[in-house]
Amino acid sequence: MLDIKKIREDFPILKREVNGKPLVYLDNAATSQTPQQVIDAIVDYYQNYNANIHRGVHTLSQEATDKYEQARLKIQKHFNAAKSYEIIFTSGTTHSINLVANGFSSLIKKGDEVLVSAMEHHSNIVPWQMLCERTGAILKVIPMNQEGELRMDVFDDLLSDKTKLIFCNHISNALGTINPIEEIIEKAHKVGAAVLIDGAQAAPHLVADVQALDVDFYTCSAHKICGPTGVGMLYGKEEWLNKLPPYQGGGEMIAEVTFEKTTYADLPHKFEAGTPNICGGIAFGAALDYMNGVGFKEVAKYEHELLEYATQELLKIDGLKIYGTAKNKTSVISFNIEGIHPYDMGSILDKLGIAVRTGHHCAQPIMDFFKIPGTVRASFAFYNTREEVDVLIAGVLKAKSMLL
Template identity: 80%
Template sequence: MTTTSTHTTPFDVEKIRKDFPILQRQVNGNPLVYFDNAATSQTPKVVIDAIVDYYSRYNANIHRGVHTLSQEATDAYEKSRIKLQKHFNAAKAHEMIFTSGTTHGINLVANGFASFLKKGDEVIVSAMEHHSNIVPWQMLCEKTGAILRVIPMNTEGELLMDAYEELLSEKTRLVFCNHISNALGTINPIEEIIEKAHRAGAAVLVDGAQACPHIKPDVQALDVDFYVASAHKMCGPTGIGVLYGKEKWLNELPPYQGGGEMIAEVTFEKTTYAGLPHKFEAGTPNICGGIVFGVAVDYLNGIGFENIEEYEHELLAYATKELLKVEGLKIYGTSKHKTSVISFNLEGIHPYDIGTIVDKLGIAVRTGHHCAQPIMDYYKIPGTVRASFAFYNTKEEIDALVAAVKKAKAMLG
């Protein structure tokens, strides 16, 4: 389930593009066309300015100092946590744990569940996960003797929900699924996945890294146990993310790392741990990143997620139609429910070669397996060319991509 923002200002892509300084540059003598948004989004000036402001005016460590700069930094950091709580509609601010990114959040949960799982327990992942939502669970299974089960997918890039239901049993302890596939753009039916997992007595972690730039999750409405996201895909900086966890689960999980800030009292005989959220935030955090994550979320909400969804869907439909006019081009991931990602190949041409040629024309796309190698193995291909669109992209840029793909085909075909 998602919620949408109400916004009265009309959506004006040309005005929005002026917010992003990097979109004004040239690459290889051509205007930059940035279609690698699924890897990382670009950063608006308001976020860049907030980074400069932090380091220029109140750079200090947080939660420890009585001096003014420390108090100002602490206030800004914790206000950002509250912004994230409201954005994701968490019940309490301390259910929002700052991390270094989605991968960190997943590993934190996996490490915690190593204390609970035993040999013969089962955990379920989907066939379309990013490696970050596969490898930690494989490591968990190796450590505990638990068994990893996989929800299969079909050629359209959709999960087989009947097969998922058959995998669930009294042995299922955990279910992991991405909200949106980074390789295919598929929007997974996470409401159904969560509801069926809970019916079986299992907890659910949803990888929201690809979803959060496009939609606004409501974690209470979803009733999800854990939800992870990264700022750098949401117009924020790298090196900062968030883990939402239900208070009940966060209290049960042991700390992930030991160090300063996550303790209540330390003696050489015994250490007691701090309460939430500090229990999971050992050491000096990415203070600036945490503060400006909130600025990025404000920026996105200012545009309005209803506007973002509508415009990006328009870009997806247009790009799909135009790319399919190129003879020999095949799109992977054709679910009816998908976001603005198109993975494709040209018959007989390696995706890397296409990516290299379009880069010479100033167009940034991603080539390879997109850290989702099992998907590529399923289709029996080495990888794809992935064009991923954001709300600051245009149809004219899509036209430039189509022309570049046609040129690559003429040169390489």
Template identity: 75%
Template sequence: MLDINKVRADFPILSRTVNGKPLVYFDNGATSQKPQIVIDAISKYYHEINANIHRGVHTLSQLATDAYEIARGKIQNHINAKFAHEVIFTSGTTHGINLVTNGFASILKPGDEVLVSALEHHSNIVPWQMLCEKTGATLKVIPMNENGELVMAEFDKLLSNKTKIVTVNHISNALGTVNPVKYMIDKAHEFGAAILIDGAQAVPHLKPDVQALDCDFYAFSGHKMCGPTGTGILYGKEAWLNKLPPYQGGGEMIKEVTFEKTTYADLPHKFEAGTPDIAGGIVLGTAVDYLNSIGFENIQKQELELLEYATKRLLEIEGLRIYGTAKEKTSVISFNIEGIHPYDVGTIIDKLGIAVRTGHHCAQPIMNFFNIPGTIRASFSFYNTKEEIDVMVEAVKKAQLMLA
């Protein structure tokens, strides 16, 4: 069982006030808060072992290198990758997706097809649009329904021998929909297509098993799972990572350089040019350890209770509509109040200490589908409480009265 008071004590920011009110932080879909152990680990790195990695024979460099590679191993175990060199450190999900699209520029040709879903974040749409413009390939879209679910019958129809890669999020950032990614991976492979899973919104809530999923690529960010900003991971199957060309040129990603020819380093260094965010990578390992100490079963139980309770409480408000009512959903609620702009509600409840996200959430096609300018998004984490939800509901009611 989760001792919520003990868990909340791990997060120093949760005890602060905003506009004279206790902070209620419901913007976890944008970034999670950091436990003290993660904050301390960043300071400890710079206090004790700050040095560049992989390049020095001196003691500090070796200590930093060991800590960085231990963190890679932690993440390998966490996502159940077959090899540590299939784990590429990035600056975040967007970096990982762009790394793959850059590689596929050497693979795609006119007439090939790329499938994306209607539920995607812009970072999993725009790079593929750019890729198709560059290569002459065609971008096709898996449609969604009114519940915020992908239409699998249409996905099946879109797949063909022209499909070279499918890219879909594991969980929608705007609606909380959990997509049937295992089914989609298996179907894509029937047609010989690769598949990339955007796991940015999934990793705070579950442990992805990349071997069980059998995905070709899985990208996620550290800052949404209690880790530092500017960190992320791209998992790729060894065969695919060996097939793709390097994303960037520079130090670390080379084996030998002459003015006539450069030979690239082996995995994972082939895709890790330059000095990385060393502290960030090490501390991402600390964040993974922390989440596993809490236990993902406990996390999921707490967040499901919060989702169900918040859904019930919010629907008590007259004129309130929730967008995204999928059968499989995580702890995200996007909603609007009839006749009121979401930005106005978000501004008023911020004055009451409540942090939610308003706007299109970098998912404009979803907003266009519902013909709305955006939503108010409350996204919950395991350190949130039902009491905080009650505070938010009363604040939304107050905003409604003020703006009606």
């Protein structure tokens, strides 16, 4: 059992008020809040060993390098990567996806096919469209049904020996659907295709074992997992990372530079040009320490209880429709009330101190599928409470009374 009261004490921001009301933060799918333990790790870096890494012989540089590489080892262990150099530090999921898409420009040819699911975030659509424009490859879409589940029967039909790459999120940021990535990976490998899984929304709720999944690439951002913004990771199988060319040129990613020829550094530095977000990487490791200390199994159980309670109570409201009713989903609820624009609902909720997300959530094709301009999205974390769900329900009812 999680001690929610004790956990909430770890998050200073949860004590503040918004518009004179206690903050009810339900925008966790966009960014989770940061516990004091991670804030302390950030402050410790800047107060005690702020220095550039890998290049210095002096003490501060060596201390910073050790802490940064310890964080890489924490990430390797958390995701069960076979080798630490299969973990590449990036600025976040978007950077990671673009790194892979850019690299495959030299491996994909005209007429090859790449598959993307219909419920992707824009960051897992646009880079592949750009790849296809550069190479002449063909982008095909795995459709979804009205419940917000992928049409796996159509996926089977789309697969062929022309399929070279498949991209899918582990969990939909807009609907909360947990996709059957194990099945997708297994079937993709049978036709020789590589798979990249966007784990940005999955990482706060479950632990992905990349070796058990046999996934080729997996990525996430620290700011979804109680860490800082501006840092994330790309896992790639060693064989694939060795095939891909560097994404950026600069310091750190080189072995030797002359005006005639440059040779590149070994993994992981080949993909880590320039001075990285050193503090962010260290804090990423601290965030994983914190989350694992709380316990992912306990988090999943508690968040599921919040999801069920919130779903049950929201559906009691006349005219309210939930988008994304998959059997297997996490603690995200996207909804609208007939006759009310989601932006208007979100604005009134904010006046009541309730933070939700409104709009298309960088998943416009999903909204087009449902023929709506967007949704109100309430996304729950392990530090939220049933009482906060009650405040949300009361807020939605008040907004409805004001807008209809």
